[in-house]
Amino acid sequence: MDKALYIAMTGAKHNMLAQTSHANNLANVSTDGFRADFAQARSMGVYHGDGHPTRAFALTERPATNFAQGPLNSTGRHLDIAIEGEGFIAVQAPDGTEAYTRAGNLVIDAMGFLRTANGLPVIGDQGPIALPPLERVEIGHDGTLSLQLQGQGVEAMVDFDRIKLVNPAIQGMEKGEDGLFRHNAFEELDPAAEVRVVTGFLEGSNVNPINEFTEIMSLSRQYEMSVKMMQTVQQNSERSASLLQVS
Numbered sequence: 001m002d003k004a005l006y007i008a009m010t011g012a013k014h015n016m017l018a019q020t021s022h023a024n025n026l027a028n029v030s031t032d033g034f035r036a037d038f039a040q041a042r043s044m045g046v047y048h049g050d051g052h053p054t055r056a057f058a059l060t061e062r063p064a065t066n067f068a069q070g071p072l073n074s075t076g077r078h079l080d081i082a083i084e085g086e087g088f089i090a091v092q093a094p095d096g097t098e099a100y101t102r103a104g105n106l107v108i109d110a111m112g113f114l115r116t117a118n119g120l121p122v123i124g125d126q127g128p129i130a131l132p133p134l135e136r137v138e139i140g141h142d143g144t145l146s147l148q149l150q151g152q153g154v155e156a157m158v159d160f161d162r163i164k165l166v167n168p169a170i171q172g173m174e175k176g177e178d179g180l181f182r183h184n185a186f187e188e189l190d191p192a193a194e195v196r197v198v199t200g201f202l203e204g205s206n207v208n209p210i211n212e213f214t215e216i217m218s219l220s221r222q223y224e225m226s227v228k229m230m231q232t233v234q235q236n237s238e239r240s241a242s243l244l245q246v247s
Helices: 002-027 209-246
Strands: 040-046 055-061 072-074 081-084 088-092 098-101 106-108 114-116 134-139 144-149 158-162 173-175 181-183 196-199 201-203
Touching: 002 040, 002 209, 081 088, 134 196
Parallel strands: 081 201
Antiparallel strands: 040 055, 072 201, 081 196, 088 098, 098 181, 106 114, 134 144, 144 158, 173 181
């Protein structure tokens, strides 16, 4: 009976973990550039030495990330960019390493650094992009930053830097707990000239809220079934003990 109890217990535990993954997806349905996580469950044998497994338990894991493109939403803001098709924007993570994102809601801080909305420096040809005092900035389809410097006219627009855009194989990318993507070989990627961006747009989340809510409800029922199985095992154990006492 303890085997049934062990299976039910691990099943309930990992149903809760799977619910956490789907709840995180649902919570980010409005987060720009967010990529939904997949979740799956499988059985794993418990081995003690050689031979066959003595137990089996349920295991929930995140096998991959959904890299399908989200909808492009018009904002009309000149610092908002969205990648058309595949590719990523290179940013500097809090630990100083290079990471990648699809969120293109950019801002210029008080020191002139170009950052994402959550404060990460955007990387250009020579590292984090620091802009001089300017009147106007335009972002080209290839990520080129054209500036109208302070005190100069529109006719004096100059190309200053280029946002680093990369286009790695999706199979080599992993999403961290901070929501940023990194190459699984922990290497910095080369710029990709074929990646194109559109200004005045932001890419929305690719989360399907109906699917996520349906998965959460299904996992909730599975959790209830696992708890009910544990209760049944306990009742059977108590009845067995009473029968032994009578005999």
